[in-house]
Amino acid sequence: MATTTASLSNQKAAELKDRAAPFVPKEKKLPLGKQLLLQALLLFITFTVLFPILWVLSMSFDPRGLRPLTLTLIPANASLDAYTAVIDKPTNNPVTFWTLAMNSFLLATSVSVLSVLIGVFAAYAFARFKFSGRQFLMLAIIVVLMLPSVASLAPLYVLLNRVQFKMDELNLIFFTIKNVSFNLRNSLIGVGLAMISGALPFAIWNLKGYIDTIPKDLEEAAMIDGASPNQTFFLIMLPLAVPALAVTAFLGFLTGWTEFAISWQFLTNPDNFTLAMALWNMTGQYADNTPWSKFSAMAILVALPVAAVYLAPQKYIVGGLTVGGVKG
Amino acid sequence: MATMTQEQAQTTQRTRATSIWRTLTPYMYVIPALIIMTVITYYPMGFNLWMSFTNYGITNLRLDAPAPDVVGLQNYINILTGEVAIPNFNFWYTLFFNLWWTFSNVIFHVAIGILIAVILNTQGLWFRGIYRAIFVLPIVIPTLVVGTVWRNMFDADYGAINQALGFFGGILGLPEAAFHIRWIDQVDPPIPFIPLPLAYFALLLTNIWLGWPFMTIVASGALQSINKEYYEAASMDGASSVRQFFSITLPLLRPAMIPAAMYGMIITFNLFNLIYFITQGGPLRQTEILVTTAFNLVNAQRLYGIAAAFGVFVMLILIGLTTITNRISKATESYDS
CATH class of the missing domain: 1.20.5 (Single alpha-helices involved in coiled-coils or other helix-helix interfaces)
Known part of the structure; x- marks a missing residue:
């Protein structure tokens, strides 16, 4: 798998800084002409980076809604109408933003928490124990990591679709429900299972990568003091791995929050739809029907929680991104 | 005893x-x-393999439906020869487009990423922290949102790209109608003799916007670890700054950039969100990559048997690609130490 490029270079930076400690680099002054040239270049790059973001922001406050014909940074009569409209009823389906957000949130949270909780045990075993079959099992996990989730859509769809039942009457002790039908494929649980099938190997690999970098000294000390492997795991390893658990869970959450292919393919009941599906529903297939302002407000509402959490521990996550390799 | x-x-x-x-x-x-x-992982994978040898279709989905017929390697052969019930399906075009898409993107990502990292690393530069903070924004926005937003920006009538081009063109005295560019659905290639649709360039533009900041972060980390004495020695020997860039900076960035580029390649190779949300593989499947084709086979066509065989192809290709990229990454690791 790809190595930790970012953290690798950070480590190297720290190493070299130590070595070069007595050497104090003197801050050279940049000639003014060169400074201005670079500033102009950087301003242009800043413009290209910010352009789409400002466009969406401006559009989301724009009350014109249907046909934006010119670019404006601060639209006339700016209002929050698009946001209130989106929160009330984002698409033509009779569901509110909160239903969609709740579905996305439950899906993302359960997938990330379950895969981290189950994965950390396996990751510990792979990182710290030598046992027969270890190589084979790790290879089996790597193979899954290479496979993008879209490529295993067909079997998951067919198999989960088999778990279904239909009953005219379901007699519970106190009351009867009529016309019960359940199809695992067409439920959030089914989507969650399909997502865990890819998220769990990713979590195992990501966490193994982190545990590999934790020095063994503390565990060895605990062992010498007579701790059993279980005690070592729960009392030493887990507390040490908390940042890794958090990052892995966050990455899993991010994947779940923006997951599209599986839920789009599996779900047919609007009550189960997710934010990602709604956002795509609002993107114009035909430009005249695009609800421009509502779409922009929705895009911001979907991106904002993720971006906010991302920016906080950004350093760890950008490094962590490369640890687990390549699950797309 | x-x-x-x-x-x-x-x-x-x-x-x-x-x-x-x-x-x-x-x-x-x-x-x-x-x-x-x-x-939930290995059993479906095995099932997928079995399904790839059958003509599993939508009629086999019902619980009481008969088992599908075993058709041997027919699905695999049909995929390779393009005899799939989808218009304009061409496995080899898609595969080569996928590879070209990957290389062309990563080259831009790495080149622009290094260039901007070097600029940001210039001693005495003003507002460095502000720029760094802004340049990380493309990374923190979910690609789903990036894809849908850029799709709307490329809209011919109401999109921001054409409007911005019209605005700058207006300064130069060009009529606004000159910039009614149909980015997504124009079929004729913009550059004659090069069989790439305009949609490819739209995707390339979007993915460059999305991809270079990651490379800049990696390159910045590596740049800070380069000992300044090398540059001082070089300038004492009279080496120009261009010469210094090619003889010191680039070789010393290599160990960090190559694994990052390999990682970027795998990500770009499978970049479903961008292509599906911006062009959906269109026009005429010319910007389709393997993963979007796999999705369309299941989602739009419901050809589960063929989709299963296609999934096996995707897996084999990715195992090959990952093995190669890992080799290259490993080779540069030893270069480093």
Whole structure:
């Protein structure tokens, strides 16, 4: 798998800084002409980076809604109408933003928490124990990591679709429900299972990568003091791995929050739809029907929680991104 | 050893029990994950392999439906020869487009990423922190949102790209109608003799916007680790700054940039969100990559047997690609030390 490029270079930076400690680099002054040239270049790059973001922001406050014909940074009569409209009823389906957000949130949270909780045990075993079959099992996990989730859509769809039942009457002790039908494929649980099938190997690999970098000294000390492997795991390893658990869970959450292919393919009941599906529903297939302002407000509402959490521990996550390799 | 006391015997017994327990421990840790993965990962993968040899279709989905017919390698052959019930399906075009898409993107990502990292690393530069903070924004926005937003920006009538081009063109005295560019659905290639639709360039533009900041972060980390004495020695020897860039900066960035580029390649190769949300593989499937084709086979066409065979192809290709990229990454690791 790809190595930790970012953290690798950070480590190297720290190493070299130590070595070069007595050497104090003197801050050279940049000639003014060169400074201005670079500033102009950087301003242009800043413009290209910010352009789409400002466009969406401006559009989301724009009350014109249907046909934006010119670019404006601060639209006339700016209002929050698009946001209130989106929160009330984002698409033509009779569901509110909160239903969609709740579905996305439950899906993302359960997938990330379950895969981290189950994965950390396996990751510990792979990182710290030598046992027969270890190589084979790790290879089996790597193979899954290479496979993008879209490529295993067909079997998951067919198999989960088999778990279904239909009953005219379901007699519970106190009351009867009529016309019960359940199809695992067409439920959030089914989507969650399909997502865990890819998220769990990713979590195992990501966490193994982190545990590999934790020095063994503390565990060895605990062992010498007579701790059993279980005690070592729960009392030493887990507390040490908390940042890794958090990052892995966050990455899993991010994947779940923006997951599209599986839920789009599996779900047919609007009550189960997710934010990602709604956002795509609002993107114009035909430009005249695009609800421009509502779409922009929705895009911001979907991106904002993720971006906010991302920016906080950004350093760890950008490094962590490369640890687990390549699950797309 | 007949004189073994009772106490000694007990100890041996205890150690034997402990040692069996010790051997079993790793398995206890692996088993929960293993059981779950067997059920929801490996069983579907095996099922996929079986399905790829059958003509599994939408009629086989019903619970009481008969089992599909086994058709042997027919699905695989049909995919390779393009005889799939989808208009404009061409496996080889898609594969080559996918590879070209990957290389062309990563080259831009790495080149622009290094360039901007070097600029940001210039001593005495003003507002460095502000720029760094802004340049990380493309990374933190979910690609789903990036894809849908850029799709709307490329809209011919109301999109921001054409409007911005019209605005700057207006300054130069060009009529606004000159910038009614149909980015997404124009079929004729913009550059004659190069069979790439305009949609490819739209995707390229979007993915450059999305991809270079990651490379800049990696390159910045590596740049800070380059000892300044090299540059001082070089400038004392009279090397120009261009010469310094090519003889010091680039070679010393290599160990960090190559693994990052390999990582970027795998990500770009499978970049479903961008292509599906911006062009959906269109026009005429010319910007389709393997993963979007796989999705369309299931989602739009419901050809599960063919989709399964296609999934096997995707997997084989990715195993090959990942092996190559890992080799290259490993090779540069040893270069480093």
